[in-house]
Amino acid sequence: MDANRANVLGRRQKLIAERAEILLRGLAHVGIIALIDEATGYQTIRDREALQAILDAYLRKELAAWAKRFPDEFYEQMFRLRGWRWKGMKVNRPPGSGKIYY
Numbered sequence: 359m360d361a362n363r364a365n366v367l368g369r370r371q372k373l374i375a376e377r378a379e380i381l382l383r384g385l386a387h388v389g390i391i392a393l394i395d396e397a398t399g400y401q402t403i404r405d406r407e408a409l410q411a412i413l414d415a416y417l418r419k420e421l422a423a424w425a426k427r428f429p430d431e432f433y434e435q436m437f438r439l440r441g442w443r444w445k446g447m448k449v450n451r452p453p454g455s456g457k458i459y460y
Contacts, residue, residue: 359375359378359379359382361375362375362376362379377421380417380420380421381417383416383420384413384416384417384420385413387412387413387416388409388412388413388416391409391412392409430447433447
């Protein structure tokens, strides 16, 4: 995370660092809940799977932004219709491709 903040990571490393930070924040969130439960004695009556459910919900919400919105074929057909050369999904798409309205 320090390297990410110092802006010394490559593109792929930056993605991994951002996801790791989301995971760390989720674990910290659950850790705080667990500490409060321990201090109040609630952990004895809490469902065994409750903390896992909280972490799952947190990560699902945070990682939703990374979810794939369209299948690969969508982009392939968009390129075909626009007459653009298709280089596959491993290559960045043109910046304007996210703002095309038909």
